[in-house]
Amino acid sequence: xxxxxxxxxxxxxxxxxxxxxxxxxxxxxxxxxxxxxxxxxxxxxxxxxxxxxxxxxxxxxxxxxxxxxxxxxxxxxxxxxxxxxxxxxxxxxxxxxxxxxxxxxxxxxxxxxxxxxxxxxxxxxxxxxxxxxxxxxxxxxxxxxxxxxxxxxxxxxxxxxxxxxxxxx
Numbered sequence: 001x002x003x004x005x006x007x008x009x010x011x012x013x014x015x016x017x018x019x020x021x022x023x024x025x026x027x028x029x030x031x032x033x034x035x036x037x038x039x040x041x042x043x044x045x046x047x048x049x050x051x052x053x054x055x056x057x058x059x060x061x062x063x064x065x066x067x068x069x070x071x072x073x074x075x076x077x078x079x080x081x082x083x084x085x086x087x088x089x090x091x092x093x094x095x096x097x098x099x100x101x102x103x104x105x106x107x108x109x110x111x112x113x114x115x116x117x118x119x120x121x122x123x124x125x126x127x128x129x130x131x132x133x134x135x136x137x138x139x140x141x142x143x144x145x146x147x148x149x150x151x152x153x154x155x156x157x158x159x160x161x162x163x164x165x166x167x168x169x
Contacts, residue, residue, distance in 0.1 A: 063095035
């Protein structure tokens with residue numbers, strides 16, 4: 001894993017988030033916070049979890065501090081959530097631009113379950129965070145289907161094809 005690899009992962013992640021936001025914006029307004037399924041119950045709650053986790057892990061790794069753990073009640077509209085995603089995207093791009101290859105091996109300590117202190121290399125934590133978002137975006141896509149709508153395509157394959165101008169899906 002290199003810094004450039006991380007940049008690709010986060011560019012993909014931000015692209016996929018935008019794809020989801022575009023679909024969510026087409027849903028009836030009440031669908032945003034309706035309890036449907038998944039680990040966090042609603043589209044809003046799950047997207048807030050993705051956002052809070054990304055900002056939290058970036059902060060632990062040396063990026064801008066997240067004020068507090070983000071809660072769904074702070075995001076009553078899709079636009080308020082999208083605006084904060086844009087803010088965190090900017091923070092992430094700036095943070096990744098500061099990293100050197102040797103930073104990826106730097107050990108980051110963080111609180112685990114029951115107060116235990118855990119440690120991992122920065123690069124692995126940042127990979128985890130990008131992968132974590134993929135998992136939960138999949139849950140959001142399932143919720144969108146359960147609400148009777150198509151979530152579209154957000155696979156990395158489509159990201160690369162779009163980046164290279166080789167797709168017309």
